[in-house]
Amino acid sequence: MAARISIGVASRRSGVKVPTIRYYEQIGLLPSPPRTDGNRRAFDDGDLRRLAFIRHARELGFEIDAIRALLELQDNPGQPCGTADAIARARLIEVEQRIESLKALKDELDVMIESCRHGKVADCRVIEVLADHGKCTHPRH
Amino acid sequence: MAARISIGVASRRSGVKVPTIRYYEQIGLLPSPPRTDGNRRAFDDGDLRRLAFIRHARELGFEIDAIRALLELQDNPGQPCGTADAIARARLIEVEQRIESLKALKDELDVMIESCRHGKVADCRVIEVLADHGKCTHPRH
DNA sequence: GCTACATCCTCTAGTGACTAGAGGAGCAAG
DNA sequence: CTTGCTCCTCTAGTCACTAGAGGATGTAGC
DSSP, rough: OOBBBBBHHHHHTOOOHHHHHHHHHHHHHOOOOBBOOOSBBBOOHHHHHHHHHHHHHHHHTTOOOHHHHHHHHHHHHSBBBBBHHHHHHHHHHHHHHHHHHHHHHHHHHHHHHTTTSSSBBGOOOHHHHHHHHGSSSSSSO | OOBOOOOHHHHHHHOOOOHHHHHHHHTSSSSOOOTTTSSSBOOOOHHHHHHHHHHHHHHTTOHHHHHHHHHHHSSTSSSHHHHHHHHHHHHHHHHHHHHHHHHHHHHHHHHOOOHHOOBBGGOOHHHHEEEEOOSSOOOOO
């Protein structure tokens, strides 16, 4: 009664590209599905859910290894979920740091662009600021 | 009168790692410096400035190709700097978008972690939210 | 049954921006 | 003269895919 979903349909439904699905199978993130008589992959709804999980986690910036750990957790429920929590927390810290440094960068780009007098390259603030970190408004990034 | 700076010293002064300096030379971002009798690279202060420029631009997230364009501009001043301005503006837009999506992500991670009841994986919000994008607080990322 | 054409298969190689390691040569201090 | 650091070239590995070749299979219309 498995749904026998082709890779193309699985791709459309999950939003994961066809070669990427094959890649996930290759690296063992997605179990190898059974094949049809014509050697085509036959996915089922469980595979689709797993693909959606992976895609969402990737969009959130989790690395493949983190996703692998998360999937393993999902495969054996009934364990304490401290591991999942720890993975999410680690990711949160990364994200917060990345936001801070991007904000500093944005300010710097703003100043650069604002003060560009649209003259010759010789007086261009963009080039000047890049050439000399000391001219940054935010020393830390 | 050139300073004859070794690659190790150039690395320490510019903050660019030794193999990375060699890599930049290889891809033509940094001109090949003259060599000493013992076949070692002899950089000068101009190379150091160029390395600092590259490093700063990389920290700001500019891609190598963008840096290549910026360096070409720097090499021929006296041209209008509209190109540099355009490159910086494009980067600013990217950065702003990235900040927005990271903020959405942070909120989602916060909710995930907050509502994790530290119970079993079966009830874990982290896993649950990842498995179902519909549970995101922010539908767009 | 036949013809198009879409979809699928495997396999290899390429991307960006490095990073790591092997194996060897040069150089400076004690 | 030996020790140990720095340097050289070269190849291959990283991550997460992406692109393309070359061929097999499935499906819709006639």
